[in-house]
Amino acid sequence: MARHILLLGGSGFVGSAVLREFLAEEPDTRLSLLVHRRKPGIDAARLRLVHGSLRDFDLNQITRDPPTHVVHMARLPGRSPWRRTLAGLRGARANIRLLQTLRRLAHPPRVLYVSGSLMYGNRGEEWVDEQTPLQPTSFARAYIRGERPLLQSQARGDLPVMMVRPPWILGAGSWFATFYAAPMARQRSVPCYGSGRNWMSLLHVEDCARLIRHVTLHGEAGQSYNLTLPPLRQQDFCGLLSELTGMPVEERPLTTLGRPLDRSLVEAFGSSIRLRSRHHAFLDRCALRFGNPRAALADVIARFEDIKPILPEAPERRAR
Secondary structure, eight states, rough: OOEEEEEEEEEEEEHHHHHHHHHHOTTTTTEEEEEESOSSSSSTTTTTEEEOOOHHHHHHHHHHHSEEEEEEOOOOSSSSSSHHHHHHHHHHHHHEEEEEEEHHSSSSEEEEEEEEOOGGGTTTOEEETSSOOOOOOOOOOOOHHHHHHHHHHHHHSSOOEEEEEEOHHHHESHHIIIIIIHHHHHHSSSSEEEESSSSSEEHHHHHHHHHHHHHHHHOTTEEEEESSSSOHHHHHHHHHHHHHHHHOOOEEEEEGGGSOOOOOHHHHHOOOOOEOOTHHHHHSSOSSSSSSSEEEEEHHHHHHHTTTOOOOHHHHHHHH
16 A cells, blocks of 8 residues: 555644655655645645644545554644643544544554653653653643543554654754744853753754654554653753853753743753663664764754854955
């Protein structure tokens, strides 16, 4: 059977990278993309657009043209704690509706759900792998409501469901731009939130997309996969930023993270998640472009003109 992959949430920060990855690396695969408000910035003849949101798109489109794989990256938005809670509840209903339709298909597809490492909670010095019990913290407290129907389906085995849990995903958008690049550009220093002793796990967005494709096509149904580079402490992360930009590190209280203060942000940046995977042999078969935090950070920094290091002028240029 020819592959037909349905991408849910394929126009967001991670989803756009996953879409580009499939388009570039799987030329013989048909791709369908759920599109709500934001259209993909890619004009691809191979791409079939499915219009609507996760909550209300016409599921008959799945019945008429069943996918062989579903990559689920769609999460209903919420900009405040109570809105995130509401979004989680609505997401749960939307996912129950989706899963019921997938179970009725003659050949149910493999489903990959993209979760996050905050599902494990603040673990201090403990190593965190796929057998670590979930203990959601920060935004994950709301997100797990939407994820729970997939966790239940994965546990029952009534659909071939897999999970991936990426860490902090590095890229030109998202958290890095807001909480590191922007303050670095304004204040010419690298912010270190809190003591800096907490463990951070990182992954470049392009490598995250590669690993998502790898697990989608080759992962084992029923399994969960942690996706990460070797973890480092926040103070070492900030030290790398300092080396790459020439800016000093400045310790800042966690309470400076946002106005008005959002407890979820404080919990996220204060959490210590020392992530690793029991499936490292399988995941290592997927070649990464940025195999260590320094290489990943160097690529991301190069995309921000305001924080790139100012290099000395070349001698031959000065001589003119």
